[in-house]
Amino acid sequence: MFKKVLNTLITTNVSFYLTYFKGIIAEQEGIIMINLPRGTQDILPGESERWQFVEQQFVNICKRYNYQEIRTPIFEHTELFQRGVGDTTDIVQKEMYTFEDRGGRSLTLRPEGTASVVRAFVQNKLYGAAIQPQKLFYNGPMFRYERPQQGRMRQFVQLGIEALGSADPAIDAEVIALAMNFYRGLGLSSLKLVINSLGDQESRLSHKRALIDHFNPYKAELCSDCQVRLEQNPLRVLDCKKDHDHPAMQSAPKILDFLTVEADHYFTKVRVYLDAMDIPYQVDPNLVRGLDYYNHTAFEIMSEAEGFGAITTLSGGGRYNGLVEDLGGQPTPGIGFALSVERLLMALEAEKIKLPIDQQLDCFIVALGAEAELKAVQIQDQLRLADIQVDKDYSGRKMKAQFKAADRLNAKHVIIIAEQELIDQQALVKDMVTGNQQLIGFEQIVDYMKEVL
Structure with a gap:
């Protein structure tokens, strides 16, 4: 029953109840869920x-x-x-x-x-x-x-x-x-x-005496913290959040008058x-x-x-x-x-200020077949050593799914390596903004990517 409700909530995207029912199911199945401590936060990718x-x-x-x-x-x-x-x-x-x-x-x-x-x-x-x-x-x-x-x-x-x-x-x-x-x-x-x-120090001592003289008649009306502060550090009474609106605060001696x-x-x-x-x-x-x-x-x-x-x-x-x-x-x-x-x-x-953060990936390698995967790993390493941001598929997905992954990563370019590319010793490089495609020799890919980026 709970799993049915959970599936319904997934489709309606009701995040609060989704989390709630997940906790109930986890508890029933003997899973201990550990959340982050109160007053802390996870700062996730994207943020x-x-x-x-x-x-x-x-x-x-x-x-x-x-x-x-x-x-x-x-x-x-x-x-x-x-x-x-x-x-x-x-x-x-x-x-x-x-x-x-x-x-x-x-x-x-x-x-x-x-x-x-x-x-x-x-x-x-x-x-x-x-x-x-x-x-x-x-x-x-x-x-x-x-x-x-x-x-x-x-x-x-x-x-x-x-x-x-x-x-x-x-x-x-x-x-x-x-x-x-x-x-x-x-x-x-x-x-x-x-x-x-x-x-x-001299200014503060004079001001301290004036504050004590000013607040002493109201001491019983102040919060317990301020009653202690009045004896130890009366300047801190002025910083109290609880007694901020007390009339004595408005008429308290100002430090500028004692400089x-x-x-x-x-x-x-x-x-x-x-x-x-x-x-x-x-x-x-x-x-x-x-x-x-x-x-x-x-x-x-x-x-x-x-x-x-x-x-x-x-x-x-x-x-x-x-x-x-x-x-x-x-x-x-x-x-x-x-x-x-x-x-x-x-x-x-x-103030609705968007920071100029480039969240695009320089390039994504789409590889089909075991030999193409090996060549992709080699080219990927060469590009990274040349300070170019690059990623590839690690799930054995088909070409269409790999292109979807490139889109999700907002890749600027896609490098395609398949059977024909291996025979010709060159990759098909696609500009994901303009749609232009160009065949580039494996040995020239690093220089080419440096130039277009």
Whole structure:
């Protein structure tokens, strides 16, 4: 009975119920079906090419700005993130995937990229390299245990950069410009850049005292997390999602009112550089970012595209002078940003931008008979060694079915080898766009395909 229903659903293409009944049948037949963990995704052929494209574009722009790639482990000692990201952050308190290895050491799947890059900077003594500042970029999966939703997964991919060793506000502007120009280069136009200054240590201490004085009368009305934050890191109260609409939030003291002369001058210079590059921005004194290590410049880039979703942030970053010291290094200024590939792809879809991905196959070899199969394997290998993309049939299908396979692969050319072609020592090459056909000697096929492609 179930198999009858299943066949009906296959013909009607009701995917949800199809999956449901497949599970029931599998359960009845004693088959254990293992699905992917919640908050993760399979990126299948057809979609993975979009990921490859945007990742390669990021590599290209980083090279233009003279950033070099760094690769760090997917898991680190838990203490790295406790000290680097901050004990008071939601990431450390609620979202990290932490486990003990067989030696009893506490390890954590990295929830973000900056702490790992700074750890590598210190451990590998990159501060002593001849070229300073060290300008680095990375690409890799991150892990946070949070409620999965569109564009926010438990395993997600971040692209990011870090510039370590310069306190020049010009490099703050460069980091922001790289991010903005990366998005623009992909065709995104509905972008909003928001910037703020979190000030130097003196500015932050003054602002911290003002925040405590302001929020203390409302402490009982705040969520339990904010009640703790008010004691440990009151700046993070401003970043709370639960209490976002509380009236006290709107009237809270602004960090810009507490900047020292030096911090205010620094922020002014960042804006001057952005103006010089014609990069529009808005100053938002409520922007604080979610990590403890930020100071001075902080920024976020958002999508204003219709239908993008309630969570508009595409990327964010800022300056983190002091983080290198916190992780055991010498005083070293730093700044960086990270972006989510998942949210980038959502923004491209919202703006209906099609990436220029060539999903055509250069050529497909149709072979009939055992001898033709042997010659096809030989020619296929020669073409591949010549950097030509080629495939063939591996199912022993007839010529018509092989041509259908070539169509499905969107092949530009088909090379046909059958009995007569073997006798004549030449293949029939068909242009699948124009329909033109030409006989080419086996020895000349590689040169011919190079020319027509």
